[in-house]
Amino acid sequence: MSPSSPASPPASIAERVTAVRSRIDAACQAAGRDPASVVLTAVSKTQGAEAIDAILATGQRVFGENRVQEAEGRWANRLADLPGLELRLIGPLQTNKAEDAVALFDVIETLDREKLARALAVAAAKLGRSPRVLVQVNTGAEPQKAGVLPDEADALIQTARDTHGLNVEGLMCIPPADEDPAPHFDLLKSIAACNGLSVLSMGMSGDFEAAIGRGATHVRVGTALFGERNRP
Numbered sequence: 001m002s003p004s005s006p007a008s009p010p011a012s013i014a015e016r017v018t019a020v021r022s023r024i025d026a027a028c029q030a031a032g033r034d035p036a037s038v039v040l041t042a043v044s045k046t047q048g049a050e051a052i053d054a055i056l057a058t059g060q061r062v063f064g065e066n067r068v069q070e071a072e073g074r075w076a077n078r079l080a081d082l083p084g085l086e087l088r089l090i091g092p093l094q095t096n097k098a099e100d101a102v103a104l105f106d107v108i109e110t111l112d113r114e115k116l117a118r119a120l121a122v123a124a125a126k127l128g129r130s131p132r133v134l135v136q137v138n139t140g141a142e143p144q145k146a147g148v149l150p151d152e153a154d155a156l157i158q159t160a161r162d163t164h165g166l167n168v169e170g171l172m173c174i175p176p177a178d179e180d181p182a183p184h185f186d187l188l189k190s191i192a193a194c195n196g197l198s199v200l201s202m203g204m205s206g207d208f209e210a211a212i213g214r215g216a217t218h219v220r221v222g223t224a225l226f227g228e229r230n231r232p
C-alpha cells in the first residue's frame, strides 16, 4: 500500500471513547434509561502513560484496575493533579494487599469472602479511609473464577455490612465467556434487589449493551476503548 493510500488509520483513543459513549447512549435509549444512570469504567490495566494521557484528555475520570501494585505504578503520581479521579479495583484481592488497596482505591468491586471483608475493615479503621465495596458473585459457579457463589451471596453481603461495617453498595459479575450473559445479568440484578443494593457492575467490551438493557449501572470496558491489550 502506498503511503498516500486512503485506507483508514487505526481509530485513536479519542475516537474509540466517542464511539463507546454513543453506543452506551443508544443502549440506554433502547432500554428507556437515562444515559446518566450508566457510568463508564475505563479498564486501564496494562496501558502505558501515553494511552492514559490520551483518555484523560477526553475527560474520562473513572478507571478500573486488576492489580494493586500495577495500579499504584500507573496512578499514584497522578492523583494530586486529577481531582474527580475514581479508581475501582476489579481484580482479585489477597488479604495481605488489603491495606494497599484501601489506601489507593475509591471502590473495591471484588469482595468475595469473609476473610477479605475482615481485612478490609481492619485496613479501613487503621487508615481512616473507607472505600465503597461491591460483592463479586460467581454467577456461573465456575470453579476457576473468583466470586461468592450465588447461594452464599446474601450471607456475605449481610456479614460485610453488619459484622464488618463495610459500605457495600452493590454487586459485580463476570459471566462465563462462552454463554449468553443475559441470565447472569438478571441473576445479579435479582440478588441486588433482594439485598437493597443499587449498584450493578456488569458488562465488558463484548456485552456492555446487553448489560445496560438488564440494568447495569457501571460497565467495565477495556478493549473497545484502548484497542487490544499488550500481553505482558
Ligand SMILES: *Cc1c(COP(=O)(O)O)cnc(C)c1O
Residues within 6 Å of the ligand: 043, 045, 066, 090, 091, 174, 204, 205, 206, 220, 221, 222, 223, 224
Ligand atoms: C479486563 C477486564 C475487563 C475489560 O475487558 P474488555 O473485554 O477488554 O472490555 C472488565 N472487567 C474485568 C474484571 C476485567 O478483568
